[in-house]
Amino acid sequence: MTQTRDEIGEDEAGHGVVKKFMFVNRKAPYGTIYALEGLEVVLISAAFDQDVSLAFLDDGVYQLVKGQQTKSLEVKNFSPTYRALEGYDIEKLYVEHESLEARGIREDQLLVPVQVVSAEEITRLMDEQDVIIGF
Amino acid sequence: MLHIVNKSPYERNSLSSCLAHAGKGSALLLIEDAVYAATRGNVAEAGIRRALETLAVYALGPDLEARGMQANVIEGVQVVDFAGFVDLAAEHRTSHSWL
Numbered sequence: 318m319t320q321t322r323d324e325i326g327e328d329e330a331g332h333g334v335v336k337k338f339m340f341v342n343r344k345a346p347y348g349t350i351y352a353l354e355g356l357e358v359v360l361i362s363a364a365f366d367q368d369v370s371l372a373f374l375d376d377g378v379y380q381l382v383k384g385q386q387t388k389s390l391e392v393k394n395f396s397p398t399y400r401a402l403e404g405y406d407i408e409k410l411y412v413e414h415e416s417l418e419a420r421g422i423r424e425d426q427l428l429v430p431v432q433v434v435s436a437e438e439i440t441r442l443m444d445e446q447d448v449i450i451g452f
Numbered sequence: 453m454l455h456i457v458n459k460s461p462y463e464r465n466s467l468s469s470c471l472a473h474a475g476k477g478s479a480l481l482l483i484e485d486a487v488y489a490a491t492r493g494n495v496a497e498a499g500i501r502r503a504l505e506t507l508a509v510y511a512l513g514p515d516l517e518a519r520g521m522q523a524n525v526i527e528g529v530q531v532v533d534f535a536g537f538v539d540l541a542a543e544h545r546t547s548h549s550w551l
Contacts, residue, residue, distance in 0.1 A: 343551065439473055441475070443546075446546060452551065
């Protein structure tokens with residue numbers, strides 16, 4: 318099957334078209350597989366040179382809490398991976414203020430630099446995306 | 453933008469979180485167990501009525517019918533079939549499924 322340039326996201330010069338991708342994270346880290354799987358997909362997306370941002374809402378804010386120790390649970394502690402995102406040029410991490418406040422979490426308890434934004438700002442950011450993927 | 457919710461408002465906070473983030477003029481489609489939220493007398497009714505002031509709210513007919521809820525839909529919520537679901541997805545530039 319032959320694909321057109323448009324279908325594979327290339328412009329006439331053969332450069333890839335950069336789209337705005339937002340990954341919306343709304344689950345706590347170890348109770349379900351969503352957070353870890355979401356992070357894997359974020360890392361894969363980094364390989365495609367897209368404009369990637371991450372939003373953390375609701376229980377998703379728990380993913381970024383400092384001091385996670387999973388040894389006794391015998392599962393992988395994937396929290397250090399969030400610190401590695403910067404190395405993949407993924408630097409836009411938005412954390413919702415209302416979700417932090419509802420859970421009694423302060424910004425200084427988070428393991429990576431983030432932008433704390435209001436729910437209203439999240440709405441605006443979502444509206445400007447080309448693709449939104451939720452975990 | 454099209455927001456899609458598929459979980460009962462009694463089971464998850466997906467709907468309330470969606471309503472808190474859906475911008476004016478966007479659309480909300482309730483499918484699967486989320487269709488209960490589109491019915492009168494349930495815990496989410498007030499939220500759906502408020503949403504109707506700024507959003508277009510749809511519920512998937514086959515899911516309402518399967519649950520015996522087709523006669524109890526909140527006024528203003530538009531019932532769509534599978535083809536309507538496809539149309540909504542095609543009409544909006546982006547969609548987001550609230551897990």
